[in-house]
Amino acid sequence: MYRIKCLVVLLIIHGTSAAQVDVGYIQYLSSQKLSTEHRQYLAHCAASTSPDTLLYFQLKYQLQYRNSEEFHKLQPSQSPLFMNDSAALLLTGLWVLEDVYQSRLEPSQWLVSSRFQSVRQLGHVMATGMQHGKLESMQQWPSEMSDSWSALQAYSSKKPWKAALLSTIIPGSGKIYAQRSRVAWMGMIGLTLFGAQSVEAYRKLGIKHPLTIGNMAVFGIFYGGNICGSARTVKSRRTELRNKFYKDASFYYRRLHRPLLY
Numbered sequence: 001m002y003r004i005k006c007l008v009v010l011l012i013i014h015g016t017s018a019a020q021v022d023v024g025y026i027q028y029l030s031s032q033k034l035s036t037e038h039r040q041y042l043a044h045c046a047a048s049t050s051p052d053t054l055l056y057f058q059l060k061y062q063l064q065y066r067n068s069e070e071f072h073k074l075q076p077s078q079s080p081l082f083m084n085d086s087a088a089l090l091l092t093g094l095w096v097l098e099d100v101y102q103s104r105l106e107p108s109q110w111l112v113s114s115r116f117q118s119v120r121q122l123g124h125v126m127a128t129g130m131q132h133g134k135l136e137s138m139q140q141w142p143s144e145m146s147d148s149w150s151a152l153q154a155y156s157s158k159k160p161w162k163a164a165l166l167s168t169i170i171p172g173s174g175k176i177y178a179q180r181s182r183v184a185w186m187g188m189i190g191l192t193l194f195g196a197q198s199v200e201a202y203r204k205l206g207i208k209h210p211l212t213i214g215n216m217a218v219f220g221i222f223y224g225g226n227i228c229g230s231a232r233t234v235k236s237r238r239t240e241l242r243n244k245f246y247k248d249a250s251f252y253y254r255r256l257h258r259p260l261l262y
Helices: 002-014 023-031 035-048 051-064 068-073 086-101 117-130 143-155 160-169 173-177 181-205 210-257
Strands: none
Touching: 023 035, 035 051, 051 068, 051 086, 086 117, 086 210, 117 143, 117 210, 143 210, 160 173, 160 210, 173 181, 173 210, 181 210
């Protein structure tokens, strides 16, 4: 029934010489989530609407339906109307945060320059998660975000190369350094068993025996993997903590502001 009504309205619009976007009609399409009719109406308005006005409503359309690729192709920073809409910017920031911690998008800093305080805060959240050492002035976060921020900040001193070096000296110690103790002990036990088996094969069968060569090859692969894995673990753990910070920030700002798109 909603789609029939929209079709009738669209036919009426086609039969008139309307020169502007009907915001009330767009609000109706948005509230009913009629994405096809919404897109068609914007396409119809393209010839009779100023480029910036059209871009503004196109950005809000992509924002509502979370079409990330199309949204960024439209370059939101190039639309003065969009950049002056605090609710749209805040929703954009929340959307970006959610996509980042769900591993669908890399974070962006373009919201930091916004003149709206709440939007700037979201921009600082994103920037801090990427380069938290460069924003020491933004350490006083709301209590809902402070725990995840403290965990991220405490982990910032850990370096992948240190984890790799430790695992080179003592297999498994790099993952203990990366705060992955259970995985570290499993790897340490496995490498010890392979190492002992290789030494035993060498003592009994000699260095040229296929079993000795096979055992040593497997040990070498696991040893190298343990070193590389320790470095990757530091990076992945840091990403987890950053995403936890983003997730807490997203929940906090959604509860605080509850912005409306239209």
